[in-house]
Amino acid sequence: MLALLILAPELKWYIELALWLVPYLVIGYDVLLSAARGLIHGQLLDENFLMAIATVGALAIAIWGRGDYTEAVAVMLFYQIGELFQSIALGKSRKSISALMDIRPDFARVERGGELYELSPDEVEIGEIIVVNPGERVAIDGVIESGESAIDSSALTGESMPSDVYVGDEILSASVNLSSPLRIRTTKVYGESAVARILDLVENASSRKSKSEKFISKFAKVYTPAVCAAALLLALLPPLVLFATGRDANVGEWIYRALSFLVISCPCALVISIPMGFFASLGGASKRGILVKGSNCLETLASLKCVATDKTGTLTCGRFVLREVEAVGISRELLLEYAAHAEHASSHPIAKSIVSAYGGKIDRARVSEIREERGRGVVATVDGIEVRVGTPALVGCQAKESDGATLLCVSVSGVFAGYITLADAPKENAAAAVSALGKLGVRTVMLTGDREDVGRAVAREVGICDVRASLLPEDKVGELESLMESGGKVAFVGDGINDAPVLARADVGIAMGGIGSDAATDAADVVIMDDDISKVADAIKLSRKCMRIAKQNIVFSIGVKLACLALVAIGVAGMDLAIFADVGVLVIAVMNSMRGLR
Amino acid sequence: MKKVYKIEVDCPNCALKVEECIKKLEGVLDASVNFMALKLTVDFCDGADEQKVMKAAQKAAKKVERDCVIYF
Incomplete structure (x- = not known):
């Protein structure tokens, strides 16, 4: 049939049209059907409707000007191919993102x-x-x-x-x-x-939309009507002006340019690539064990200026390790034995560390009376002898310089028997994590309930300069608020169990290793599934990459569309370029978005 | 009351339009369509009849895109 068309240029125009209509309808019948349906429902800015107008218009111009019927058919063909590419690209992306989340057990x-x-x-x-x-x-x-x-x-x-x-x-x-x-x-x-x-x-993450996504939704709402209005102006105004000034109005050419405008009027590339970039980044983050609760959190993460962090369990391992035993008058072993027996019933982390440092078997029968003095220590009767383990005040002895470690004093039957010092060691990678944050231009501040010197000692080891110590949980909220007032977004990193109010108050609450606890998942915006502090910097890096992708897509898509509109308006480019501005841009933007996964 | 439904919608711009339409329905406080996950989240007003609202939502969605299906 095409051969017939090419070989017999002298055909009557209506025969030629009828022959071209065959491939046109075969390729585009569904677009035309949807367009008709859109017309019935009053959806005049529907993509299909606009495509139908553009191609039917191109056909009409061809008839009128005895011109080229190929264009309408080609545009419809490219449009359909583009749509096909789009659905392949979308399907692929959806699959690879959801494969990440394919952890639902079937049985x-x-x-x-x-x-x-x-x-x-x-x-x-x-x-x-x-x-x-x-x-x-x-x-x-x-x-x-x-x-x-x-x-x-x-x-x-x-x-x-x-x-x-x-x-x-x-x-x-x-x-x-x-x-x-x-x-x-x-x-x-x-x-x-x-x-x-x-x-x-x-x-549920991507249902919490980011500012960029909201911007795109708003933009999409005005973009299509604006381009359609511009198309209308382009079809009417220049011919009128030309006619008024006595020159050739060339109505067909201007209508053709206006129709090309309609082809560019779909904002799909933007509307999909931005949310998709976020979706991919959320997926990429969860692949690394970082759960981000929403696209809006990614946005805030990217703009963080300061990270406030808890000490115990976040920067440190959260386990007290025996540093030194200084026995006076009795043997080191006996001192530990007494202390461990006195402390064995307590659930305090310090008590547990002493019991594990002792390492021997605890004989409960030797311990008769245990009295816990909150915040001070334990008084117990071991082998019928009174043993006190705790602060200098409880034991009634002199304190000594402990260089940031926790100091316990022990007395046996009222006589001072020695000191035990315990320290909570920083996590191996805590220093690296803090310096990684520094490299990203993010300041780290320590908020701790511990004593000033204990906090400082850990801070020195991991490289934090700003330490706010001796804070009760409610003080932490206050300190956080003052950090937030001093400008920039502030994140709080904590274990999510004791710090729920602070996590909730921060611009971004980051819970460490707390996937098992309700408090963490409710209060936090980001959950780091193991307790690796270096993932805080990873999360920020990922979020910044995500924002870069979003910006690239916004600038690229809007830029190319505006450029194509301009080229079409001055007549340099035709409908073929317009098609590229529509579906070509979409495919490129979608591919760019998928970088968020990696 | 918030509920999440599976939704089938082809083009991202249509998803946006469907979202707009559902937001305007009676008994709906807020709605959001997640095109990537193909999920529709509807926040109902207190005392709204879910079935009734969702039927209206389905009807509105069909107007935007013929093939659009909401599973409720």
């Missing part, structure tokens, strides 16, 4: 009455035994009842090194069992397990 294999049943994870109750074979994902949080294996918890922490687990170890859902079957006694229902929490966070 849990429950042991009931000696038989195994594959049930929906929702139906499993607390305290039941689930069996997880190698290669399967743990569906519900629990404790290992029998079996030992290596597990891959990269979905939780982003850390791909497998770790070994043994009987009695806690195991979080979303981990993958690697080597041998495990029987796990569930400690939570599915809905409260780590995997359900993560999915909930991730799935």
Whole structure:
């Protein structure tokens, strides 16, 4: 048929038109149908409707000017190819992003009455035994009842090194069992397990829209009507002016340019590429074990000026390690033995560290009376002798310089017996994390409830200059607010358990290692799933990359569209370039957005 | 009351228009369409009849894009 058209240029115009209409309708019938439907529903700025007007208009001009019918057909063809590319690109991106989040367990294999049943994870109750074979994902949080294996918890922490687990170890859902079957006694229902929490966070994340996304929505609303209005002006004004001044009005040419405008009037490239950039970045972050609760949080993260951080458990390991035992009058071992027995019933971290530093077996029968003095220490009777462990005031002795460590004094039957010093060591990578933040132009401030000298000692080791010490939880909120007043966005990093009010008050609350706790996931904007402090800097880097991508896409898409509009208006370019400005830009912007995943 | 529904919508601009239409419906406090996740989040006014509102939402969505389906 095309051969016929090319070989027989002398055909009557209506025959030629009829022949061209065949490929036109074959390619674009669905666009025309949607356009008609849009017309009925009053959707005049619908993409299909505008495309239909543009191509039908081009055909009409061709008839009128005995001109070229190929253009309308070509434009429709390119448009359809572009749409195809667009849906392929979108489908691919959707798939690769959601693959990251594909941690939803399909079933849990429950042991009931000696038989195994594959049930929906929702139906499993607390305290039941689930069996997880190698290669399967743990569906519900629990404790290992029998079996030992290596597990891959990269979905939780982003850390791909497998770790070994043994009987009695806690195991979080979303981990993958690697080597041998495990029987796990569930400690939570599915809905409260780590995997359900993560999915909930991730799935709702992109519903909290960022400022750039809101800007694009607003822009899209005015862009199409504005371009259509411009098209109308372009079709009417220049011919009128030319006609009035007595020159050739050339109506066909101006209408053609106006129709090309319509092709560029869809804001799809912008409308999709910006949210997609955010979506991809949220996915990329969760791949690294950083859950960001919304696109708006990414935006704030990118503009952070200051990170306020808790000390214990955030910068430090949160475990007190015995630094020094100075015994007076009795042996070092005996001093520790007495202290450990006196402290064994307390749940205070310091007490626990002393018991573990002692290392020997605690004989509860030797301890008769235990009295805990809050904030001061313990008075207990061990082997019938009164033992005091605690502050100098409790024991009634002189304090000594402890260089930032926690000092405990011990007396045995009223006689001073020595000092025990304990220190909470900074995390290995804390110093690197603080300097990484510095490199990003972000200041780090320590907010701690601990004594000034203890805080300073840790701060010195990790490289923080600004320390606010001896703060009660409510003081921390006050300090944070004063930091926020001094300009710039402020994040707070904490464990999420004691610091919920501070996390909630900060511009960005970052909870460390708290996926298991409600408080953390409720109050925080960002949850770092393991307690790796260096991920704070990673999160900021990711968010800045995301904002860069968003800016590039905004400038590129709007820029190219405006440039094409200008070229079309002055007649340098035709509908072919207009098509590129529509679908070509979209595909490029979408591909750029996908960089957020990496 | 906030609820999340699966939505099928083809073009991002249409998703935006669907969102606008649903926002204007009676009984809807706020609505947002997440085109990437294909999810519609609707925040209902107190005492709104979910089924009724969602039927209206489906109707409005169909007007914007013929193939648009909301699963409720």
